Amino acid sequence: MNGRNFKGKVRYLSNRNKLTHELELAFRQTFRRMKKELNAVLGETTNRSEFIFLQQLYTRGPLKVSALSAEFEVSASHITHVTDRLVQKNWVRRQRSQKDKRVVELQITEEGNQAFLQMEEKQNEYFRRKFDPLSDQEIKILLNLIQKLNA
Template sequence: MFELEGLFRSVFRMMKSDIRTIFGEFISNGEFRVLQLIRENGALKSSEISKRMEVSASHITSITDTLVEKGYITRQRSNEDRRVVELAVTPEGVEVLAQCEEKKSHYFQQLFQTFEKEEIEHLIELFEKLMSSSVRKS
């Protein structure tokens, strides 16, 4: 089991580092995920993003401040409740997200190019099995 744990750590650390390098000229991994969440769900409150990403509100504030500075998201008052501030993706944010998604997709295609189709399908099955047997169960 220790060998398996070590391999998991090494593989995911490598992938995270590679993706950080790929996104480096654009955004961080956290900024990427926040942009994805907002694009997929429409305007969101910071507290919603924090909950979905399972990180602190202060962490999301830091990320969203950076995204606002870069012009990738805006803060706007809710039409239903003016006290509520919602975050929305700008056209520039949509564009940078599309570029990053394309680069990330290319990275994974390259990473798994030596795998046979059946090996990838088996790997997916194993990860799904691992997720369904998770001790944590969110």
């Protein structure tokens, strides 16, 4: 028995399969909700992708589009699209590499630094509130379990 009827509905699942199915749904709902809430926290002026790009440029310094593309496992055209929005906001600028003038690097501007720091504080406050109901021990257990899944 394959556990499915002809309409694709689950007809029979073992207890472990039911648990993993519920876990998958809970993960999906949790991360979808958190993404939506974080976008609301960051405000109308930016979105999560832009925040993450700024974070990388803030912490790592100037980067090539290809480095960001590899880091986030997205296409160079996606990086370019997000970068275009950040350039319009004057948070990022494109500049020629000092090492190789053929290469264009992305660099965060001073205005981008300030915007990032403000957004980072909002994000930190969001996570403080989100995880406040959990004890330190529960957070350690959750972290350990997630790391185990990622291993």
